[in-house]
Amino acid sequence: MKLRIIGSAAGGGFPQWNCNAPLSRAVREMRPGFLPRTQSSMAASADSESWALFNASPDIRQQIANTPELQPPPDGPLRGSPIKVVVLTNADVDHIAGLLTLRERTPLVIYATARVLKTLADNSIFQVLAADVVERRELPIEGVTEISGPDGPLGLSVETFAVPGKVALFLEDNAAEGFGTAPGDTIGIALRAGDTLLPGADGVLRRDSVRAYYIPGCAAVDDALKARLDGASCLLFDGTVFNDTEMRDAGVGEKTGKRMGHLHIGGPGGSIEALSDVALDRRIFVHINNTNPILEPGSAAERAVTGAGWEIGYDGMELDL
Ligand code: MLT
Ligand code: MN
Numbered sequence: 001m002k003l004r005i006i007g008s009a010a011g012g013g014f015p016q017w018n019c020n021a022p023l024s025r026a027v028r029e030m031r032p033g034f035l036p037r038t039q040s041s042m043a044a045s046a047d048s049e050s051w052a053l054f055n056a057s058p059d060i061r062q063q064i065a066n067t068p069e070l071q072p073p074p075d076g077p078l079r080g081s082p083i084k085v086v087v088l089t090n091a092d093v094d095h096i097a098g099l100l101t102l103r104e105r106t107p108l109v110i111y112a113t114a115r116v117l118k119t120l121a122d123n124s125i126f127q128v129l130a131a132d133v134v135e136r137r138e139l140p141i142e143g144v145t146e147i148s149g150p151d152g153p154l155g156l157s158v159e160t161f162a163v164p165g166k167v168a169l170f171l172e173d174n175a176a177e178g179f180g181t182a183p184g185d186t187i188g189i190a191l192r193a194g195d196t197l198l199p200g201a202d203g204v205l206r207r208d209s210v211r212a213y214y215i216p217g218c219a220a221v222d223d224a225l226k227a228r229l230d231g232a233s234c235l236l237f238d239g240t241v242f243n244d245t246e247m248r249d250a251g252v253g254e255k256t257g258k259r260m261g262h263l264h265i266g267g268p269g270g271s272i273e274a275l276s277d278v279a280l281d282r283r284i285f286v287h288i289n290n291t292n293p294i295l296e297p298g299s300a301a302e303r304a305v306t307g308a309g310w311e312i313g314y315d316g317m318e319l320d321l
Pocket of ligand 1: 010011012092093094169170217260261
């Protein structure tokens with residue numbers, strides 16, 4: 001199974017269009033070691049021919065241009081795409097806006113929870129994805145789904161599960177508990193190639209066959225999540241902020257990571273600490289916000305992350321599992 005991080009930044013990208021803070025300035029000025037990053041998305045394939053995208057970012061057009069495997073093959077039909085499936089992990093703008101770029105009547109299947117499908121249904125602009133060519137299929141909040149595109153199975157299965165999070169920013173209800181967040185608003189995914197996961201004699205899904213976890217948004221790490229992740233070969237995890245208050249500290253906004261539904265990376269209670277006793281072959285941060293000091297090569301935050309065995313995801317990063 002091949003995974004390719006096609007967008008490693010959080011919403012806004014790096015640099016963000018309106019951001020003049022030091023990190024965005026540094027990448028705009030092309031200072032050494034500062035990598036431009038597009039918004040959050042990953043591609044996966046079992047056969048290197050048919051691909052599933054995990055989230056469709058507003059930068060998808062550029063991401064396809066940067067990724068030959070996602071372009072129509074030279075010997076292919078006049079219209080078509082190796083992208084057969086899009087799996088959504090939430091309804092955030094950085095994860096659904098790219099669907100609009102996938103119009104023009106090429107068959108495709110979108111998988112998402114009922115909550116996220118409802119957001120697409122409620123916003124009529126998504127009707128540009130004509131229902132007779134783009135199918136929408138519901139993912140369970142908890143369960144295993146063998147994903148298939150318009151021409152058949154991709155040889156990939158996704159195990160979906162709820163993670164602590166928050167409803168999309170544009171759907172927040174200030175009068176409601178948790179801003180109106182409900183089950184299915186944010187999910188994590190265990191991805192594997194091959195046959196659907198089978199429950200063992202004890203009814204538990206076989207963990208040893210799970211290859212990769214993709215969790216770009218997560219507000220907390222609890223024991224259930226740790227138990228699920230333990231022994232996996234790869235974790236791509238929410239790296240939005242290093243410090244919970246870094247947006248305020250940088251003077252660019254008031255919101256904390258917690259308020260945005262993102263667990264911070266560093267220090268007490270952060271994701272490095274919370275996941276330190278979970279066995280993982282590789283651990284990689286994705287969905288990195290433009291304020292995150294790990295984006296500065298050699299910074300204390302970057303050293304803390306790499307020193308703890310984490311990798312910092314980047315656009316074009318390939319994983320062969
Ligand atoms: C998030 O990850 O918190 C959202 O993508 C923020 C946004 O809507 O830009
Ligand atoms: Mn986001």
